[in-house]
Amino acid sequence: MGMSRRQLLGVGAAGSAALLVGTSAVSSSRFRAPRWSHDPFTLGVASGDPTPDGMVLWTRLAPDPFAPDGSGGSGRSPVTVDYQVAEDEAFTRVVRSGEAVATRESAHSVHPEIHGLAPDRWYYYRFRAGSVISPVGRTRTAPAAGARPDRLRFVFASCQAWSDGYYTAYDHIADEDLDLVVHLGDYIYEDAVSGQRTGRWVESHLRPEARDLAGYRLRYALSKVEAPLQRAHARFPWLVTMDDHEVDDNWASGSSGLDLDIDVLPAVFRRRRAAAMRAMYEHQPLRLTQRPSGTRVHLHRRYSHGDLAEITMLDTRQYRTRQASLNGDLTTHRRQRRAADRTILGAAQREWFLDGLAHSDARWQIIGNQVVMGQTDHDPGPAISVSTDAWDGYVAERDTLLATAADRGVRNLVVITGDRHENYAADLRRDYADPDSAVVGSEFTGTSVTSGGDGVDVYDHGRRLLAANPDLKFFNAQRGYVRVEVDRQLWRNDFRVVPYVTRPGAPVLTRATYVVRDGEPGVIEAWRPDRATDSEPELDLDDLAQPSESIR
The missing domain is CATH 2.60.40.380 (Purple acid phosphatase-like, N-terminal)
Incomplete structure (x- = not known):
């Protein structure tokens, strides 16, 4: 006993x-x-x-x-x-x-x-x-180095503002058959919690925006007392990183986000960032090598699953050049966005990343990434409007990475992304300035766990994105997570969504399934109902791995 x-x-x-x-x-x-x-x-x-x-x-x-x-x-x-x-x-x-x-x-x-x-x-x-x-x-x-595992099963999740809803998705994650959970950032939100989340009164000392060590510790405690999140942590090992809300919305290296002028008060942001990094380490399963030193923490690292897959966790916050703007017209900001000296990774991390691609023997190269890598045009007309907080603000570096991966013969490049509170399936193109350039990889962006509230399936914003971006194959704005199964022939990507988060007890549905075939860059639609249903077909991965016009 x-x-x-x-x-x-x-x-x-x-x-x-x-x-x-x-x-x-x-x-x-x-x-x-x-x-x-x-x-x-x-x-x-x-x-x-x-x-x-x-x-x-x-x-x-x-x-x-x-x-x-x-x-x-x-x-x-x-x-x-x-x-x-x-x-x-x-x-x-x-x-x-x-x-x-x-x-x-x-x-x-x-x-x-x-x-x-x-x-x-x-x-x-x-x-x-x-x-x-x-x-x-x-x-x-x-698996041991050099082992040949048959498969890898994991989910990736991000963006879990406590005040926006219940963590029901984690109860469903805990019930999945997985090897690993990957969290891509925004585990907490630093901004103020006001009023009352249904079912739990928020004490007054928990409401102000987190700016010091006590504030960040309380933000983590607020999330970590939630039973669904505890279940998922206790059920599987996790790979975790951060995005912006662990510190300050849209922060970049030594610059704060929207609410503090770093040119006036640089020391204030340094203290705030150091407190945020310390609290993150105190509340996550991170190794000694990830223990912060002042304002810095080493988060880019790799997980190897034998010779089947390697997950490279990137850090797109600590080393980046400050954003050209948060949202702007491409014509206005084109020169700055494309400047060769703009970086989202920093020189050292970029070389580490490219060196890893060159020397890895893994069949699937999986990139754990915080902000969307592929071009996302918000204007379906002739103009192009992008968010420069994402890789669209660092075009030269994106082009270099994607071209290098193609030139070095990376077999299967798949990027997994958070941040947007939306589900995307998209092709990654070598050069977005040339619509005829080669597709060199795939990107799956996962929605939020709670951030944004209940969400919807597709709305006008999503229709505009689909119209403006031919490489974007799928859009959905419900809450949930993404489930992945990888074998030697196929990547299967299930967008798992819940119909509501503003009250507990939501069921989980598979909204759509997309696949990537070994050696064939780009996403392929495998199953997508007209609307989410309570059931989904059993998909035969062996059949999906074979070329078939029926699933294109």
């Missing part, structure tokens, strides 16, 4: 027990937990960044997650947190155990990094603080 949550975790099973402050080894002393008056694991557990022999685990001790000072109510003293990793949910076959020290300076969060596990298999983990045992999480290691 498994231990109850109130039983003590035995420490000393297979594997050495290292004492950590979050992740870093310190002395051999143990720090006694206080006598908890409330459950310290109110924010759940999580795992992330799997490798063939391990992953990083995460939890934060927060018996009072909404304490106004952002401390989580764990006091000032360090607490030793024990952890176990086992082959079974009952923890009768423990394979790794150890200790981590949760300190007030790190909001009593811990990030133990696990090594020495078998590749490509599921494990279970849990924590103990004093006499209280956390919920059990499930995670898995990546």
